[in-house]
Amino acid sequence: MGRRAGVGLTVAWVVLYLAHNDFWNWRTLSWVGPLPAGLAWHVGLCLAASAVFWLFTRSRRSSGSGRLAAPPGEERG
Amino acid sequence: MTVAVVLAYLALVLVVGVTSQRWLKGTGEDYFLASRSIGPFLLLMSLFGTHMTAFSLLGASGESYRTGVGVFSLMASSSALVVPAVFLGVGVRLWEVGKRHGFVTQIQFFRQRWGSDALALVLFVALVALLVPYLLIGVLGGGVTLEEISGGALPRWLGSLLVAGVVTVYVSTGGLRGTAWANTFQTLVFMTLGAAAFVWIVRDLGGLGTALRAVDPSLLVHGERIPAARLLSYTLIPLSVGMFPHIFMHWLTARSRETFRLPAVAYPLCIAIVWVPSVLLGVLGSVSIPGLAGPAANGVLVRMIDAHAPELLGGLLAAGVCAAIMSSLDSQVLSLATLFTHDVAGRHRGSAVGDDARRVRLGRAFVVGILALVFGLSLVAETSIFRLGIWSFTGFAALFPLPVAALYWRRSTAAGALASVVVAALLWALFFVVAGDDPGYSVAGTGLLPVAVILPASALTLVVVSLVTRPPAAERVERFFS
Numbered sequence: 001m002g003r004r005a006g007v008g009l010t011v012a013w014v015v016l017y018l019a020h021n022d023f024w025n026w027r028t029l030s031w032v033g034p035l036p037a038g039l040a041w042h043v044g045l046c047l048a049a050s051a052v053f054w055l056f057t058r059s060r061r062s063s064g065s066g067r068l069a070a071p072p073g074e075e076r077g
Numbered sequence: 078m079t080v081a082v083v084l085a086y087l088a089l090v091l092v093v094g095v096t097s098q099r100w101l102k103g104t105g106e107d108y109f110l111a112s113r114s115i116g117p118f119l120l121l122m123s124l125f126g127t128h129m130t131a132f133s134l135l136g137a138s139g140e141s142y143r144t145g146v147g148v149f150s151l152m153a154s155s156s157a158l159v160v161p162a163v164f165l166g167v168g169v170r171l172w173e174v175g176k177r178h179g180f181v182t183q184i185q186f187f188r189q190r191w192g193s194d195a196l197a198l199v200l201f202v203a204l205v206a207l208l209v210p211y212l213l214i215g216v217l218g219g220g221v222t223l224e225e226i227s228g229g230a231l232p233r234w235l236g237s238l239l240v241a242g243v244v245t246v247y248v249s250t251g252g253l254r255g256t257a258w259a260n261t262f263q264t265l266v267f268m269t270l271g272a273a274a275f276v277w278i279v280r281d282l283g284g285l286g287t288a289l290r291a292v293d294p295s296l297l298v299h300g301e302r303i304p305a306a307r308l309l310s311y312t313l314i315p316l317s318v319g320m321f322p323h324i325f326m327h328w329l330t331a332r333s334r335e336t337f338r339l340p341a342v343a344y345p346l347c348i349a350i351v352w353v354p355s356v357l358l359g360v361l362g363s364v365s366i367p368g369l370a371g372p373a374a375n376g377v378l379v380r381m382i383d384a385h386a387p388e389l390l391g392g393l394l395a396a397g398v399c400a401a402i403m404s405s406l407d408s409q410v411l412s413l414a415t416l417f418t419h420d421v422a423g424r425h426r427g428s429a430v431g432d433d434a435r436r437v438r439l440g441r442a443f444v445v446g447i448l449a450l451v452f453g454l455s456l457v458a459e460t461s462i463f464r465l466g467i468w469s470f471t472g473f474a475a476l477f478p479l480p481v482a483a484l485y486w487r488r489s490t491a492a493g494a495l496a497s498v499v500v501a502a503l504l505w506a507l508f509f510v511v512a513g514d515d516p517g518y519s520v521a522g523t524g525l526l527p528v529a530v531i532l533p534a535s536a537l538t539l540v541v542v543s544l545v546t547r548p549p550a551a552e553r554v555e556r557f558f559s
Contacts, residue, residue, distance in 0.1 A: 016158055021309055026147065026299030034286035036297040039146045039356070042154035046349040049157045050342055056165070057338040 005059045012052050020045060079383075080227045082392025083399060086266075087243045090403065093262050094247025097255040108252035108437045109181055109415045115257055115330040117339035123257045123327045124340050125347045126264035126404035128160070128318065130211075134267070134355050134401050135218050136466055139375035141359025145296035147303040148359075151311040153352035157345035159315035164341045167319045168328040170484045172337070174557060175329045182412075183325045184420040190483045190557055191549065193491035199498050200479075201420055204322055207472040208413055209451065214466055215406035216241050216448075216455040218375070219399060225379035226395040234456055240403060241452045248407045248414075249441040253330060256407045263400035268350055270397035275354035278361070278385040288361050296360045306524030313528045317473035319480050322416060323408035351401075414443040468509060471528045475501035478536040482543070487554045493543030501535040 025038040032040035106112055115123065130136075140148045171186065180186045183204070188197040216237045223236025231239075247255050282288035289297065299308070318324050331337060355378065362369075362377035365384055369377055382394045418440045478497055482489035508527035512518035519525055 013158070013162065017312070020150070020154060020158060020312060021305060022150075023299075023305045023308070026303070029294045029298050031286075034284075034289065036146055036289070038298060039149055039353075042150045043349055043353060045154045046157040046345040049154075049161065049345040053161045053165070053345070054342045057341060 002059070009052060009056045009059070012055075013049075016045060016048055016052065078388045079392035079395060080223075080231060082389065083223065083226065083396050084239075086393075086396035086399065087239060090259055090263065090400070091243055091247055094251045094255040094259040094407075097251040097258045104433050106181070106433075107254070108433075108440065109411075109419075110326070111252070111254040111257055111330045113176060113330055114332055115327075115336070116332055117336045119257050119261055120327065120331055120336050121340040121343050121347075122261035122264040123330070123408070124164070124324065125344060126260040126267075126401070127323050127327060127408040128156075128321075128405070129264070129267075129351055129401055130214055130218070130405040130466070134271070134351070134398055135221060135375045135378055136214070137352060137355045138359035138362065138378040138381075139372075141296075141356040142362050142369060142374045142377045144302045145298070145300075146356050146360055147299040147308075149352055149356045150299075150308060151303065152314070153348050153356070155312040156315040156318075157348045159312060160318050160348075161341040161344045163316065163319045164328075164337055164344070167480050167484065168324075169334055169337050171325065171480065172328050172331050172334065174484070178556075181326075181329070182416050182419050183320075183322055184416060187479065187483060187494065190553075191489070191491035191494055192553055193495065196491050196495045196498070197420065199495060200476075201416060203472070203476065203498055203502055204320075204416065205413065207469050208322060208409060209454075211466070211469045212406060212409050212413075212447070212451045213454055213458055214469075215402045215409070216451050217458060218402045219406075220455060221372075221376050222379050222395055222398045222402070225376040226383060226391065228383075237452055237455045240399060240406070241448045244403050244406050244410060245445055245448045248411050249444045252437070252440075253326065253411060256411055257327075257330065259407060260404045263404040267397040267400040267404075268347070270394050270400075271351060271354055274382055274386060274390065274394040274397070275358060277387075277390060278358060278381055281385040282361060282365070285357070288364070289357070291364050292360050293363065296363060304519075304524035306529075307519060307526065310524075310526040310529035313532055314467070314470045314474055314526070316477040316532070317470040320473040320476040322412035323405075326412045326415060327408065410444050410447055411440075413447055414440040417443045467526075468505075471508075471526070471531065472501070472505050474528050475505060475531040475535050477532065478539045482539055483557075486543075487558055488543060488548055489539065490543045490546045490549055492546040493539045493541075496542040497535045497539035500538040501531055504531045504534055 020042075022038065022041050025041050030037040035043070104112075137148055137152065174180065174186065178186075178189065180189075184197045184201055187200055188194065219240030220233035220235075220237035223231045223239065224233045247259055251258070279285045279288060295302075358378055358381050362381050366377060366380050369380075379395060379398065382391045386394060418436050422439055476498065479494055482494065505527070508520075508531070512527070518527075520527060520530055
């Protein structure tokens with residue numbers, strides 16, 4: 001994975017983490033479709049998290065850093 | 078009819094679990110780790126099914142019934158963000174180290190990483206002490222479910238006995254391969270049937286929008302029930318996944334490093350699929366079935382099924398709840414048996430259990446013994462499943478600095494790790510006593526959960542003590558970082 005992609009995805013994860021603390025959503029009741037807005041926000045966060053992890057694992061695969069070297073097989077536990 | 082469907086389901090799970098025995102090779106590595114051969118889909122289902130417990134379905138709907146849909150943000154979306162990050166940041170590295178050195182348990186890893194028997198012993202005691210309440214959640218949840226769906230015809234103790242009995246048989250015969258197969262089957266069952274039940278019940282209530290507008294609006298916002306500090310500190314709880322012995326065990330079963338990709342990507346989606354219906358049915362239950370108090374609120378999901386779904390679907394859905402419960406219970410029990418056979422009996426009885434066949438036999442006996450003990454405890458326990466879960470998760474999360482330091486910090490020492498565990502244990506015990514039976518307890522009334530204090534204290538202790546003690550031998554460090 002390129003350094004820039006790694007930093008970008010880490011930043012994306014941090015943004016999602018901050019967005020999780022959505023205190024502004026929860027004082028008054030509003031609706032997004034049939035769902036309360038606060039709940040809909042957090043469902044959206046789940047979808048966004050999946051997308052970020054997909055990009056993360058995809059970029060690792062394309063850079064080849066996801067491959068494991070043959071284990072040396074030293075010292076059994 | 079409902080009870081008959083559940084009993085038929087339990088019989089089917091037994092068949093799936095026991096059938097896997099045909100593929101057992103008779104070696105310890107196969108019984109305890111399925112020969113490290115599990116592929117991406119089975120790993121996803123095993124990890125997700127293991128992580129989703131009675132806590133997720135019964136506890137979440139019960140807590141939603143009491144405090145509203147904000148419970149989704151506390152446990153579900155925070156897990157969707159944190160758990161896959163732990164899979165990729167800790168799980169993959171532990172898998173590599175475990176494969177390279179032939180580790181089977183966490184204790185083996187920490188003992189060799191830091192070269193300390195004292196640390197291994199203290200950690201063993203801590204893990205077992207935290208895992209037993211977690212097992213209790215499953216056995217209690219099984220009892221509550223079957224009692225509710227049978228209208229009391231199956232008393233709670235008999236329901237708990239049935240669930241514990243089925244798990245005992247397929248875990249003791251099929252080992253981890255049987256557990257992975259049964260987990261996959263059961264995870265698919267509870268996800269599919271959960272979604273079907275949700276659709277059916279909501280339709281029976283006149284549609285989701287209509288049904289939700291009848292709910293007390295204060296249950297549809299955080300309001301004063303979930304202050305910002307509480308929401309923030311709940312994001313630390315999912316770090317517990319980094320120290321669960323049963324999750325560690327499943328990580329080690331992965332066929333390759335690439336196997337972790339699907340679980341990391343699909344986990345947040347699976348979380349949403351399971352938790353959204355569970356949480357919504359909890360708040361809708363506050364309208365349909367008002368007046369449930371204390372642990373009785375944990376039965377709201379089953380009561381909703383009973384009240385709004387046809388009998389056959391009710392039976393299938395109750396089977397789905399049992400599936401969620403058993404798919405966690407099995408891995409937890411097996412992980413305890415693995416810890417016991419490899420870290421206690423295996424070390425202190427020397428060659429007497431040195432060969433695989435004896436170790437497997439001992440593991441099977443331990444599975445039977447520990448489930449009998451937990452069943453006995455379930456007869457006298459009377460507590461909220463959600464609270465029981467939170468205290469157990471808090472303890473595991475407080476130990477999270479250990480795998481991070483072991484994998485990423487060369488300078489960390491055995492003394493630092495040991496001091497960290499001791500500080501975490503003392504603070505956990507202190508807060509447990511101070512909190513008493515207060516379900517809304519926060520540290521000095523700030524809204525922060527105890528984990529927000531215990532985890533930083535544990536991490537700080539590890540860093541400070543490591544820095545003031547002698548650095549670890551270069552040779553030992555190189556074995557893990559080369």
